[in-house]
Amino acid sequence: MKKILLIGTGGTIASVKSDKGLTPGISPEDMASKFASRFNCEVDSKVCLNLDSTNIYPNHWIEIATIIHNNYDKYDGFVITHGTDTMAYTAAALHSMLIHLGKPVVLTGSQIPLSLMNSDGEKNLIDTVHYASEGMAGVYIVFNSRVIKGTRAVKLRTRSNHAFESINYPYVAYIENSVITYYTRPDEPKGDQKPVLETNLCPDVFVLKLYPGINKEIFQFIADHYKGVIIECFGSGGIPFYEVNLADEIRELIRLGVVVVLTTQCLEEGIDIDLYEVGRKIDKDKVVISNDMNTEALVPKLMIALGKFKTMHEVIHQINLEIVKESIEYQF
Missing domain, CATH: 3.40.50.1170 (L-asparaginase, N-terminal domain)
Structure with a gap:
């Protein structure tokens, strides 16, 4: 038995x-x-x-x-x-x-x-x-x-x-x-x-949900206090850049060494940052694109990668490997 x-x-x-x-x-x-x-x-x-x-x-x-x-x-x-x-x-x-x-x-x-x-x-x-x-x-x-x-x-x-x-x-x-x-x-x-x-976790992770009227000063707060941020974008990967240019704020986070993960507020079908102009404002080689992975899974993945690896490149590479594995395990 x-x-x-x-x-x-x-x-x-x-x-x-x-x-x-x-x-x-x-x-x-x-x-x-x-x-x-x-x-x-x-x-x-x-x-x-x-x-x-x-x-x-x-x-x-x-x-x-x-x-x-x-x-x-x-x-x-x-x-x-x-x-x-x-x-x-x-x-x-x-x-x-x-x-x-x-x-x-x-x-x-x-x-x-x-x-x-x-x-x-x-x-x-x-x-x-x-x-x-x-x-x-x-x-x-x-x-x-x-x-x-x-x-x-x-x-x-x-x-x-x-x-x-x-x-x-x-x-x-x-x-x-x-x-x-x-x-x-x-x-x-x-x-x-x-x-x-694996028990090396770094809990210095912020989850930011974009909304109309968001104050860009939150990005400086994130840079001062966190090592990684998961940004829940609009739709397929929309990031405001007209009256308030959040794309510039994200690029500054990257320059300061904060690992940026981009996901969508929509639960189903995932993110496609190349679909619209607003998404193409970000260099996708310098961020993690979550594909169709939900925030509940991204939070611990980011914490563990930040705890295990020393460089931004290593952290991004590790999370991308896990996302790719998840994506190819089941193809719709």
Whole structure:
């Protein structure tokens, strides 16, 4: 029988009512014990954190990744219960921190706590354990019967059970009555070596969403305080240059050594900076063009690259390699 490690980090799924509102209070041991008869494998448990996921920071990603790495040889897969608000960021971070991962690492949570009636947490947890014991290697989110690649998940809904969508990538699989139906199969790593753990993160990253009327002085603030910035452009890559020339501000950031990543505010279909004149104002060889990758995945990728490499060129090259790999893995 396969063995799975259930790692608890808190979140709605583990929450109970209190005078201060919902707060994490159910341990992973309680979850494992309550649903042991419903699991198709042996499940051990370990507490990592007990936080609302709005309080998850990059140092917590390191704690989660380290537990997986330290226990890698003991288990066939790993399940992480996590709050939904930052789950997509954590999934993308683990994807980049556990290099050459050869086992399933699967995150789940719920919109309604396990402690309340009509919770979606029971099905999500059982589906996730089942997928971790039989699924493919890699990092995934299992939620509302759907399996989503860890670098492609975005939380779109605040209350519905169908909280997450897979952006610019098909669902990996669908789970119903413990039957896994695959829609696509991401490339699996070759060999059974232990993954390389990457923990050098630089959190000095700013996410800037452009809007009509934005004050260009924000760019000087970014230059003074951050090493990297992800700019969510308009549409296919639009950057204002008429009354306020933000293209010049971006070029100045680059000159000052800030790594610039350009993405779009649109969730689907990605960025094409060459399509319009407004996008061609930027030298694309000196920035990262995100293609169709979402911000939740770009944030940890940029933090990890900034922590690992010393020069702007190395950081840009590394992120571009990862984006290209993601883009060619599945072609629409």
